[in-house]
Amino acid sequence: MSNRSQRFMKLGAFLPAPGHHIAAWRHPDSQPAGGLDFDYYRSLALTAERGKFDMIFLSDGAGIRTHYKDEDELSRWGRMVHFEPLTLLSALAVVTKHIGLTATASTTYNEPFHIARKFASLDYLSGGRSGWNVVTSVTDLEAQNFNLERQPTHAVRYARAREFMVVAAKLWDSWEDDCFLYDKAAGRFFEPDKLHIPYHDGEFFKVRGPLNVARPPQGYPVIVQAGSSEDGQDFAAQWAEVVFTAQQTLEQAQAFYSGIKAQLSRYGRQPDELVVMPGVFPVVGRTSMEAEEKYEQLQALVDPAVGMGLLTGLLGDVDLSDYPVDGPLPELPVTEGSTSRQQLVYDQARHQGLTIRELYLSVSGARGHRFILGSPEEIADQLEEWFIHRGADGFNIMPPYLPGGLDDFVDLVVPVLQKRGLFRNEYEGGTLRENLGLKRPVNQHLLVKG
Amino acid sequence: MSNRSQRFMKLGAFLPAPGHHIAAWRHPDSQPAGGLDFDYYRSLALTAERGKFDMIFLSDGAGIRTHYKDEDELSRWGRMVHFEPLTLLSALAVVTKHIGLTATASTTYNEPFHIARKFASLDYLSGGRSGWNVVTSVTDLEAQNFNLERQPTHAVRYARAREFMVVAAKLWDSWEDDCFLYDKAAGRFFEPDKLHIPYHDGEFFKVRGPLNVARPPQGYPVIVQAGSSEDGQDFAAQWAEVVFTAQQTLEQAQAFYSGIKAQLSRYGRQPDELVVMPGVFPVVGRTSMEAEEKYEQLQALVDPAVGMGLLTGLLGDVDLSDYPVDGPLPELPVTEGSTSRQQLVYDQARHQGLTIRELYLSVSGARGHRFILGSPEEIADQLEEWFIHRGADGFNIMPPYLPGGLDDFVDLVVPVLQKRGLFRNEYEGGTLRENLGLKRPVNQHLLVKG
Structure with a gap:
């Protein structure tokens, strides 16, 4: 212990x-x-x-x-x-x-x-x-x-x-960290050698x-x-x-x-x-x-409409409205959302053989x-x-x-x-x-x- | 009174x-x-x-x-x-x-x-x-x-x-203002008619x-x-x-x-x-x-270097370092900074006949x-x-x-x-x-x- x-x-x-x-x-x-x-x-x-x-x-x-x-x-x-x-x-x-x-x-x-x-x-x-x-x-x-x-x-x-x-x-x-002197008598607020101006110039950002x-x-x-x-x-x-x-x-x-x-x-x-x-x-x-x-x-x-919306979001914006709510989850395309979470939810449905309704209830919490x-x-x-x-x-x-x-x-x-x-x-x-x-x-x- | x-x-x-x-x-x-x-x-x-x-x-x-x-x-x-x-x-x-x-x-x-x-x-x-x-x-x-x-x-x-x-x-x-109902029993969080989605589409901004x-x-x-x-x-x-x-x-x-x-x-x-x-x-x-x-x-x-820097900023990034500090303010170009403030400081110097030093001291506060x-x-x-x-x-x-x-x-x-x-x-x-x-x-x- x-x-x-x-x-x-x-x-x-x-x-x-x-x-x-x-x-x-x-x-x-x-x-x-x-x-x-x-x-x-x-x-x-x-x-x-x-x-x-x-x-x-x-x-x-x-x-x-x-x-x-x-x-x-x-x-x-x-x-x-x-x-x-x-x-x-x-x-x-x-x-x-x-x-x-x-x-x-x-x-x-x-x-x-x-x-x-x-x-x-x-x-x-x-x-x-x-x-x-x-x-x-x-x-x-x-x-x-x-x-x-x-x-x-x-x-x-x-x-x-x-x-x-x-x-x-x-x-x-x-x-x-120890840059600031606050030296009132000398009029020196900070130590110049301890300031490092970034002058970043990259692919997405240019930041001085x-x-x-x-x-x-x-x-x-x-x-x-x-x-x-x-x-x-x-x-x-x-x-x-x-x-x-x-x-x-x-x-x-x-x-x-x-x-x-x-x-x-x-x-x-x-x-x-x-x-x-x-x-x-x-x-x-x-x-x-x-x-x-x-x-x-x-x-x-749980409101069924909210459950379906939650699932749509977790699966990356896919539209499930054409599929029966008490039927299985269809094959889904890979999207540009959160790819790891999509796979996890998808695998859960497949592994446990869940219907769409069972799946959204299982992820409602x-x-x-x-x-x-x-x-x-x-x-x-x-x-x-x-x-x-x-x-x-x-x-x-x-x-x-x-x-x-x-x-x-x-x-x-x-x-x-x-x-x-x-x-x-x-x-x-x-x-x-x-x-x-x-x-x-x-x-x-x-x-x-x- | x-x-x-x-x-x-x-x-x-x-x-x-x-x-x-x-x-x-x-x-x-x-x-x-x-x-x-x-x-x-x-x-x-x-x-x-x-x-x-x-x-x-x-x-x-x-x-x-x-x-x-x-x-x-x-x-x-x-x-x-x-x-x-x-x-x-x-x-x-x-x-x-x-x-x-x-x-x-x-x-x-x-x-x-x-x-x-x-x-x-x-x-x-x-x-x-x-x-x-x-x-x-x-x-x-x-x-x-x-x-x-x-x-x-x-x-x-x-x-x-x-x-x-x-x-x-x-x-x-x-x-x-009165959009939110919080109606737990009916499952109705807000009144749909009282939500107004902007869908703004303008010259600088497109904001849904x-x-x-x-x-x-x-x-x-x-x-x-x-x-x-x-x-x-x-x-x-x-x-x-x-x-x-x-x-x-x-x-x-x-x-x-x-x-x-x-x-x-x-x-x-x-x-x-x-x-x-x-x-x-x-x-x-x-x-x-x-x-x-x-x-x-x-x-x-007031540190003279700081006073000069302050004036440079108020006048819109103009470089005054070539002018004698105890001489008059030179003619200045209009810049893209704060135009109204530049004019105000410039007029003050002209009106009162101030030197550069007198001018920066007058604006130090x-x-x-x-x-x-x-x-x-x-x-x-x-x-x-x-x-x-x-x-x-x-x-x-x-x-x-x-x-x-x-x-x-x-x-x-x-x-x-x-x-x-x-x-x-x-x-x-x-x-x-x-x-x-x-x-x-x-x-x-x-x-x-x-």
Whole structure:
């Protein structure tokens, strides 16, 4: 036990209002207007911090990404308006002390100067608790908010993302950590030799710099990434410090875990420089029967039109309306969306012989992530198994509905994990990096200086 | 007195760390690292709110805009790293209750979807206290952070800005105010007829929408604008609800005031739909002699290289290094920067027969804005004169250094203004619009419906 307790699992609280289940907003205890209610998010953040979570994780889209055929169908969904994550996390930085704050931002529809700057600003506001979930976006609906008809190809999005990271790192490294002198008498604000103007000139970006924010407290925000395609894994091997991934079985998780860690060496990195956190959708009851009842309550609230729309999105914008809902999933083309997730959902349907209806019901909660259900001990068993057997370094917890699903996890499951020596009783450090066990990146100009 | 007290002056607190005077960071009481210190800004915000200011105003650049010939010269400036305003104001929203929060963002280097969304998010975080200072940016240095060598022409920047506003308004009006039903039983999140997808297709922007934030509490954030050129005034007449302007004399201020208000009718607007707020740089002492001493203390700290750089920037990137510093200002070309400010500074030099050195010292504090100095009563007299004689509806106060210059204004000048019935004792409303006396804009789709 004492050896095992040296390695704590890491936990993310993935908190979209009003929860992850597609019918969460219809749950009697959910707050459907929570997406734009700061008191709601303040309360969620304080609960997650009470549960010693490493970070709050906010997904995001540069627009509504829901697949719908008309406004009437869209009105059956319950999550189309919410805070923009960088503004929300800046506000949450003030009311929290320890928990990390990870926002999603797209490299496809943003400029590196703005993104590098906003995350640096958040890192200062939070005293070194910022994380950036780097996404390349996956829908044409988002592209259409930025002068495009269709999103760039998967390959182009990743090529742009790779250069985006190079530019962001150059901007964060503009000023060495000890650059600022504040010497009032000599009139010298900073040490000129410790300013490095990027003058980046590449394929996608020409960015002069320097950044107008000093080097962030963490050096760089913690880089999180969720792409599991071949391009996605290569990107992760170079840049990611946390990988958020969808894995269904321990064997798949172990293969992904060892595979992605092995790829780090290609970029001169060590296995412990990457934290692997599969997504987990936990339905927690005081007993497994109570958990079953909670799940059935949500499943009974799924609107068929919303279920079909969800499936359409997960499969990459394919139109299933011509196929019988109680028949099998047809053969599908490869699209330019999230290729790894499409394959995962497709394989699940084939493997389990599911009809279209059974398939959308099966993804209404976890959406392709791992679905676990049971008593606190049973939930802890399932997390422990993957953690001990190197399928995961931790988990991004996706509560079915909020705030209840988060309360259940914090009040019922966390104490079991702590008792087993699997999870911290107190935060280890002051920054997100310190809590995740990640080193602070050295300024690239010091590496050159040697 | 009773009639006059019906009209209160409006006050903005323009708060760049470490203050407006170019040598502020060298002042013994200034905090040169304040630009990235949240506790510093929290304290400033609470002081401004204690003084019943309408709003905090944060200027911004999409990059360092300082004019310098090398890193050594740049190191003599004291304000090149600071928080990004939208993240900072989101955090300040949590620690304040009444004061408005106005951030600058450029229409030239941003996309309307991101900007409309972030201000809508800030408006929700603050309960309706957001303001957007719309700028088109004025330097090539910023353009060079966004794939360009030079900034677009003044005319192109304004054409883009006008379309940008049209798109932003369409996005804010995507959802009618009473669109959201949250009807859990019927599975109906919103009323389909009250969603208006923009499908904007224009010269600069093609933006589908809808926004993924509901209509802001204020309808739109308060629109602030500072351009005083012909293009700038036309833009203000159409869109601005607060104009921040640089005026030197009462006669000039009155001409600007009546001129800009007269232009509103071109866009079907009434004179009281625009609040005119000249910038004022106040040096406040308990006596006028103490004020003189405070000013001289700052003037003595001006580094000649910094003074020359400031002048170069105000005059639109012109190189003055070949001209003797104690000689007259040469004839200058018109550039693509801030044309109105160039003219103002140029006229000042000509009118007063200033040498280059005298000119940069004269703008080291107010930078072309109105400079007033004296005891609290004398300061109040000067504000009252412009306010009573319709040179201003209020003032954007530019403290020489922080926090001292703001403390002086709040503790010494505000009580005099209140005693004279010129300024509020308590906030009138809960939103920035209510405090400024501005109406909440009606959704354009309701205007069409009639």
